[in-house]
Amino acid sequence: MEHTNNFDHISDKYIDELKYYVKEADQICDELKMPVMKDITWYTYRKRSEYGCCHRIDDKKANITINTVYFKYHDQRTKEYLLSTIIHELIHTIKGCNNHGDQFMKYVNLVNDHYKNLHLAKKNGSKILQKDAKYIFKCQNCGQLFYYDRKCQFVIDVLENNGDNVHICSDAARYGQPWGLVLVERFR
Known part of the structure; x- marks a missing residue:
């Protein structure tokens, strides 16, 4: 299966490495049909709270963004996380997999069964983003951590309100809390 990967928006600093891992991810997806x-x-982008993001344009095209934090560290585990994140985002391009539901998990489990070193999951559990984070906040409902290295508006709001801040938590929404809003507390 031939893929059309457009790398026009990637800086020279990351392009060769990203191309290599995208090609490897494409081969895995092809092999597993x-x-x-x-x-x-x-x-690519640098963001504290996400490792990757998939935005579907239509039924045939998508934009995938990968966090540049992966290119900062060169250990084997980080590279496995990079490949896992690329595959995770590619799975989001499959029809019916735009969330982390049963269809998405079917493909995650397929990859995990065939490639034991990748450890795909709903959320990437690596500690890569924690290495440099100056501020860490934790959702009091689901336990999700949010990492920030600068005082963006969210960090200022949380610090000024002693942690009485909210974010939209899908777990809270699922269990009936209004709008899925929960408090976020300062963790570090």
């Missing part, structure tokens, strides 16, 4: 989208535009 996963119907991922074939027309992907790749981006």
